[in-house]
């Protein structure tokens with residue numbers, strides 16, 4: 210049983226809500242064009258480091274004829290992913306020793322996983338399980354993103370600042386302890402690594418995913434989902450505290466922090482519903498690295 214990622218690094222709720230937005234059907238065409246998957250029946254797709262399963266679910270919607278398998282090391286993510294979809298096979302397993310026979314899949318795909326695993330091992334394991342002519346897709350969120358919070362959320366009281374500064378070093382230490390982002394690679398290095406692992410016809414594509422609640426093309430439901438995914442992220446930040454920084458923040462202080470977070474996001478929803486735009490925005494830049502075995 211391994212629950213390190215879901216306990217200390219990213220909680221199920223945060224990952225699921227934020228990735229459901231990132232892999233929403235609104236962006237389907239962009240992804241499908243960049244993936245360039247063949248339109249063949251019985252396509253076998255393996256998602257590595259699938260977390261709670263948002264991308265695997267999107268793949269199942271977008272390629273309904275394909276069989277999708279999701280693999281992750283974290284038990285809680287896999288248990289949750291299984292509870293959300295019976296049509297996808299979710300397995301606990303290690304990306305550094307994939308538990309499949311050679312040449313089992315037509316496609317391997319991952320999202321924001323390569324930077325956490327030694328890249329030579331990460332790519333060569335996928336090379337082994339891909340069939341000749343199979344496609345390896347590596348999705349990677351690039352650091353150059355645009356993020357602006359609404360003023361009602363960005364404003365921080367002295368109390369909040371003090372709690373965040375009290376716990377900051379503990380969060381940094383956790384990332385170091387568990388090797389989060391231990392292997393960052395540039396946009397130039399990643400295709401080179403893919404070639405070195407034996408893939409050919411390597412190519413890169415960059416997709417922007419723009420989550421701006423006030424954009425008129427987003428429904429009220431999507432706008433609320435964007436705001437509430439950020440709320441969940443901030444709430445999770447408080448829930449980690451007893452694990453990441455034991456004994457540093459009291460139960461009363463945590464409760465007060467959560468009350469303040471809810472008040473800010475309730476205000477943001479109120480402004481949205483009243484038609485008062487804030488133009489808060491989150492634009493992520495995703496690299497899609499593609500190679501053929």
Ligand SMILES: C[S@@+](CC[C@H](N)C(=O)[O-])C[C@H]1O[C@@H](n2cnc3c(N)ncnc32)[C@H](O)[C@@H]1O
Nearest residue numbers: 214224228258259260281282283303304320321
């Ligand atoms: C940043 S999260 C991304 C999760 C998911 N791809 C998403 O976009 O929501 C990184 C994921 O990689 C998984 N992971 C890290 N190292 C792994 C390994 N060696 N084998 C399998 N999964 C691993 C973690 O458990 C976590 O779910």
